[in-house]
Amino acid sequence: MKVTYKDHFGSDNSVVDAARVSFSKEASGYTPEQNNKLIKYLAKHQHKSPFFHTAISLHLKMPIFVARQIMKHTTGLEYNEVSRRYVDSDPEFYVPDVWRKKADNVKQGSSDEAVEHLDLHEFEAYGYYYTYYDVLLGEYKRLLDAGVAPEQARMILPQSMYTEVIMTGNLYAIANMYIQRTDSHAQKETQDLAKQIGEIVKPLYPVSWAALVA
Numbered sequence: 001m002k003v004t005y006k007d008h009f010g011s012d013n014s015v016v017d018a019a020r021v022s023f024s025k026e027a028s029g030y031t032p033e034q035n036n037k038l039i040k041y042l043a044k045h046q047h048k049s050p051f052f053h054t055a056i057s058l059h060l061k062m063p064i065f066v067a068r069q070i071m072k073h074t075t076g077l078e079y080n081e082v083s084r085r086y087v088d089s090d091p092e093f094y095v096p097d098v099w100r101k102k103a104d105n106v107k108q109g110s111s112d113e114a115v116e117h118l119d120l121h122e123f124e125a126y127g128y129y130y131t132y133y134d135v136l137l138g139e140y141k142r143l144l145d146a147g148v149a150p151e152q153a154r155m156i157l158p159q160s161m162y163t164e165v166i167m168t169g170n171l172y173a174i175a176n177m178y179i180q181r182t183d184s185h186a187q188k189e190t191q192d193l194a195k196q197i198g199e200i201v202k203p204l205y206p207v208s209w210a211a212l213v214a
Contacts, residue, residue, distance in 0.1 A: 001061060001062045001063070001066065001094070001189065001192060001193050001196070002060075002061045002196070003058055003059070003060055003061075003193065003196035003197050003200060004058065004059040004060075004061075005058060005059075005200050006057040006058055006059055006166065006168075007055075007056075007057040008054070008055060008056045008057065008204050009054060009055040009056075010053060010054040010055065010171075010205075011054075011204070011205060012035070012036075012039060012205050012206065012207045012208050013027040013028075013035065014053050014054055015039055015042070015050045015051055015053065015054065015171070015205070015208050016030075016035045016038055016039065016050070017053075018049065018050035018052075018053040019038060019042055019047070019050040020038070035207075036207050039207050039208050039211050040207075040211045042211070043208070043211035043212050043214070044211070048172050051170060051171045051172035051175075051208060051212065052076065052170045052171075052172060053170075054170050054171040054205065054208075055168060055169070055170060056168065056169065056170075056171065056174055056200075056201055056204065057166065057167070057168040058166070058167050058168075058197065058200065059164065059165070059166055059167075060164065060165045060166075060167055060193065060197075061162055061163075061164050062094075062162065062163065062165070062189075062193050063093075063094035063159065063160050063161065063162055063163070063189070064158075064159045064160070064161055064162075064163050065159040065160065065187075065189075066187070066189050066190050066193055067081070067163050067165060068159075069181065069186070069187065069190045070165075070167075070177070070181065070190065070193065070194075071165070073173065073176070073177040073180070073181075075173060075176075076169050076170045076172060076173025076174075076176075077167060077168070077169035077173045077174070077177065078167070078168050078169065079165050079166070079167050080165065080166045081163055081164070081165045081166075082163055082164045082165070084150055084151070084153075084154035084157070085149075085150055085151040085154070086150065087150070088144050088150045088153070090137065090141075091137065091140070091157055091161045091162065092161070092162040093133045093158070093160050093161055093162065094160045094161075094162060094189075095129070095130075095160075096189075133158075136156055136157060136158065139156055140153055140154075140156055140157060143156070171201070171205055171208055171209070171212070172212065174197065174201055175201075175209065175212035175213050176212075177194070177197075178194050178197060178198050178201075178213060179213055181193075181194035182194045182195055182198070198213070
């Protein structure tokens with residue numbers, strides 16, 4: 001899984017300017033300490049609109065099961081996703097480094113403990129896992145070669161197939177998504193992707209990001 005920076009608009013001062021315009025003031029008229037204090041106040045008291053005057057655009061490469069969790073966040077975020085109605089290149093599949101045990105105390109999720117005696121390089125079923133993908137990929141190509149439309153041939157591809165998405169949103173929306181998807185109850189793979197997003201966004205708006213995710 002990989003998150004790549006595309007573009008962004010604004011800075012911490014954009015948030016300050018949006019907040020201070022009520023008094024016909026700008027960030028340049030105040031010290032950095034005063035502006036930082038204002039940002040922290042806005043975040044603490046849920047004054048959201050000043051954070052909306054920012055935009056970050058990222059390219060996300062992730063398996064479909066992660067994309068479906070990330071893309072549940074729609075307020076303040078827009079997505080455009082690669083479509084296998086139009087693309088028929090060979091798909092890639094996500095393979096986990098470790099198979100985790102089911103969590104004992106929740107209906108969903110997993111524990112931090114790996115399934116015993118399931119060495120990914122020795123376990124026989126792991127070979128079947130790869131064979132399964134080879135079979136599906138072969139059948140996908142066979143359908144395409146037979147003239148089946150990509151929009152139908154794609155139906156046999158699994159949730160572990162990688163998809164690619166351009167995600168653009170304001171700072172507040174991305175911070176909200178980050179908080180929820182790095183929570184300990186979120187799926188580990190989704191947490192890993194969300195953490196990559198945070199690593200990219202944090203240096204772009206260091207004061208605002210710290211205040212929003214505190």
